[in-house]
Amino acid sequence: MPESTFVHPLFGEVRFETRHDYWKRGDHITFISGFDSADVTPIFIPQLKDIPGSNGGKLRFHKRGQQQLLDVFHEIEAQALLRFVKTCAGTLNRRLRKPTSGALSKLPSNHAFGIAIDMNEDDPGFGDSVAPVAPIFQKYGFMWGKSFNDPMHFEIEKFREA
Numbered sequence: 001m002p003e004s005t006f007v008h009p010l011f012g013e014v015r016f017e018t019r020h021d022y023w024k025r026g027d028h029i030t031f032i033s034g035f036d037s038a039d040v041t042p043i044f045i046p047q048l049k050d051i052p053g054s055n056g057g058k059l060r061f062h063k064r065g066q067q068q069l070l071d072v073f074h075e076i077e078a079q080a081l082l083r084f085v086k087t088c089a090g091t092l093n094r095r096l097r098k099p100t101s102g103a104l105s106k107l108p109s110n111h112a113f114g115i116a117i118d119m120n121e122d123d124p125g126f127g128d129s130v131a132p133v134a135p136i137f138q139k140y141g142f143m144w145g146k147s148f149n150d151p152m153h154f155e156i157e158k159f160r161e162a
């Protein structure tokens with residue numbers, strides 16, 4: 001179980017260990033300190049209720065980011081853009097990053113912190129299918145993974161707390 005420290009831009013210094021006794025791409029991780037996984041709590045996103053892969057809209061997300069995620073989907077619906085949301089491949093996933101290059105990363109994925117969501121993973125057009133909704137994510141403080149070759153991925157760059 002390699003142990004490692006990572007300084008997260010939103011959470012500060014966190015310590016974690018992986019499941020296997022060697023560094024394995026995408027390995028499951030457990031936080032030892034600096035991050036409380038209990039802060040990732042259930043959320044219901046009504047607009048995703050009938051979207052394949054979304055577990056009926058019942059997902060888990062970091063509590064500090066839940067309102068902005070709800071706001072994103074509310075606005076996607078209000079702008080009549082829900083048709084561009086084809087599938088959802090989930091939010092919380094306690095694992096290392098899996099760079100699209102196929103390389104090993106020793107850094108925790110933002111899915112492990114419950115601040116990322118994947119959509120339209122089967123899009124052959126490198127993000128074309130989610131491009132119409134990307135500006136809405138960005139408006140509410142998310143970064144689009146297209147900038148790091150992961151166009152199905154959106155993650156919180158900045159919490160928008162009341």
Ligand SMILES: [Zn+2]
Pocket residue numbers: 111116117118152153154
């Ligand atoms: Zn992702």
